[in-house]
Amino acid sequence: MTDKSNKQLSTDPYKGVRDFYPEDQAIQNYIFATWRKAVESFGYNEYNTSILEPAELYRAKSGEEIVNEQTYTFTDRGEREVTLRPEMTPSVARLVAAKKRELSFPLRWYSIQNFFRYERPQRGRVREFWQLNCDMFGVDSTSADVEVIQLAYNIMKSFGARDGDFKIYINNAKLFRENINGKLLDTELFPKAKKLIDSIQKISKEEFDVEWSKISNQQFDRSIAANTEIETILSQLKMLGIENVEYNPILTRGFDYYTGTVFEVYDTNPENRRALFGGGRFDDLLSLFGGEKVPAVGFGMGDVTMRDFLEVRGLLPQFTSPAQLYIVNAGVSAEQLLTRATEIREKGIRVATDLTTRKIGDQIKKAVKDAVEFVVVLGENEITSGEVSIKHLASEKEEKVRIAEIADYIKGF
RNA sequence: GUGGCUAUAGUUUAGUGGUAAAACUCCGGUUUGUGGAACCGGUAUCGAGGGUUCAAUUCCCUCUAGUCACCCCA
Numbered sequence: 459m460t461d462k463s464n465k466q467l468s469t470d471p472y473k474g475v476r477d478f479y480p481e482d483q484a485i486q487n488y489i490f491a492t493w494r495k496a497v498e499s500f501g502y503n504e505y506n507t508s509i510l511e512p513a514e515l516y517r518a519k520s521g522e523e524i525v526n527e528q529t530y531t532f533t534d535r536g537e538r539e540v541t542l543r544p545e546m547t548p549s550v551a552r553l554v555a556a557k558k559r560e561l562s563f564p565l566r567w568y569s570i571q572n573f574f575r576y577e578r579p580q581r582g583r584v585r586e587f588w589q590l591n592c593d594m595f596g597v598d599s600t601s602a603d604v605e606v607i608q609l610a611y612n613i614m615k616s617f618g619a620r621d622g623d624f625k626i627y628i629n630n631a632k633l634f635r636e637n638i639n640g641k642l643l644d645t646e647l648f649p650k651a652k653k654l655i656d657s658i659q660k661i662s663k664e665e666f667d668v669e670w671s672k673i674s675n676q677q678f679d680r681s682i683a684a685n686t687e688i689e690t691i692l693s694q695l696k697m698l699g700i701e702n703v704e705y706n707p708i709l710t711r712g713f714d715y716y717t718g719t720v721f722e723v724y725d726t727n728p729e730n731r732r733a734l735f736g737g738g739r740f741d742d743l744l745s746l747f748g749g750e751k752v753p754a755v756g757f758g759m760g761d762v763t764m765r766d767f768l769e770v771r772g773l774l775p776q777f778t779s780p781a782q783l784y785i786v787n788a789g790v791s792a793e794q795l796l797t798r799a800t801e802i803r804e805k806g807i808r809v810a811t812d813l814t815t816r817k818i819g820d821q822i823k824k825a826v827k828d829a830v831e832f833v834v835v836l837g838e839n840e841i842t843s844g845e846v847s848i849k850h851l852a853s854e855k856e857e858k859v860r861i862a863e864i865a866d867y868i869k870g871f
Numbered sequence: 872g873u874g875g876c877u878a879u880a881g882u883u884u885a886g887u888g889g890u891a892a893a894a895c896u897c898c899g900g901u902u903u904g905u906g907g908a909a910c911c912g913g914u915a916u917c918g919a920g921g922g923u924u925c926a927a928u929u930c931c932c933u934c935u936a937g938u939c940a941c942c943c944c945a
Binding site: 516820826 | 941944
């Protein structure tokens with residue numbers, strides 16, 4: 459510290475993480491509240507886990523390399539390897555596996571928590587993000603897949619999105635794997651093939667063909683026919699009125715634990731090219747913890763892409779102050795001011811007072827800037843007469859009202 | 872992690888090898904018991920460090936951060 463004592467601290471946040479000023483936090487709260495309302499309407503229960511997990515939880519599933527390079531992992535004072543969770547799925551699998559005998563299946567569980575990934579930041583990708591995770595455990599029929607996708611659809615609708623604003627793509631991991639493996643020289647080439655197919659939009663057809671010919675002696679045909687499982691899900695979703703869903707035979711998800719249906723929700727606006735949601739069925743994951751399998755299907759969606767989506771569509775809510783009433787101080791005692799505010803609060807109105815001696819105009823300006831709904835000026839005249847002018851700032855409507863009736867006036871406005 | 876681009880006041884931007892300009896915002900003041908207006912004043916070690924030069928905000932290098940592409944996307 460000694461040689462740095464003169465150096466000013468930076469006001470920037472740590473690389474890739476965000477500060478949430480009140481306006482940002484209000485948006486964040488709106489997103490969380492909308493998520494919560496939508497998932498609870500499907501009967502999902504909220505759970506939570508610690509942000510810290512033993513590193514081996516991720517090594518088991520994702521491999522050494524990804525833990526070392528893509529996560530925040532450190533050694534604690536007891537020589538334990540600790541990771542800041544980069545995702546929720548292993549944690550929730552751990553919870554379910556731990557109490558498999560006492561939980562009453564099927565489970566519908568959700569959480570809204572923050573995650574850390576050591577990646578190079580850019581639009582739609584930061585190092586700390588929040589994610590809604592929804593999972594259903596214990597149902598292996600496609601009706602669970604249908605419900606989970608319906609839930610994803612409903613979340614989008616509850617943000618005010620129209621069907622044309624987003625598109626749901628579904629595929630089946632097993633079908634995909636079997637079809638691709640059938641064409642490969644060796645099934646060990648599957649990861650390479652998957653990666654290549656994933657990049658099909660980004661590279662030229664010639665380039666693709668050259669790469670493909672290295673791992674297969676058959677033509678690549680992207681029109682793999684859907685199987686009955688996919689057809690069932692699609693037709694059930696259509697029965698539920700969900701039309702913007704489509705089978706995508708080359709949809710893959712990054713990790714290998716998906717055993718059946720996989721799906722992604724995309725913004726149709728070209729400015730936001732990242733997936734808004736991703737999920738699928740992972741029936742084998744709980745076997746990491748021993749014991750029998752538990753069928754599971756779920757998805758995650760992040761706050762960053764959701765916010766980008768809402769911004770581009772103009773669906774963000776207007777920021778408003780938590781205070782409904784701002785009391786401007788026109789030269790009354792602090793005691794008067796605080797007492798009056800307290801009386802109004804006791805009637806259920808959220809009140810902020812101006813504790814400065816600034817000019818009335820400036821105090822009102824402050825209320826306007828904070829987007830408070832109502833303002834009253836409290837001076838000696840008002841105390842004496844027991845009557846104030848209450849102004850609704852948005853409409854500029856101003857009325858005389860008794861101090862004792864301010865709360866009722868606001869409630870009845 | 873690799874490569875490209877960018878970095879000037881709180882914000883958006885101008886500008887120059889001779890230590891910087893505008894608009895808006897913000898803060899303070901004058902006038903006005905109500906969001907306004909007018910006027911006055913204030914706010915920049917030109918992202919950080921180093922090099923070239925008599926002189927660097929300007930040219931060069933490194934770093935940091937942002938952004939785009941790659942990678943990855945659990």
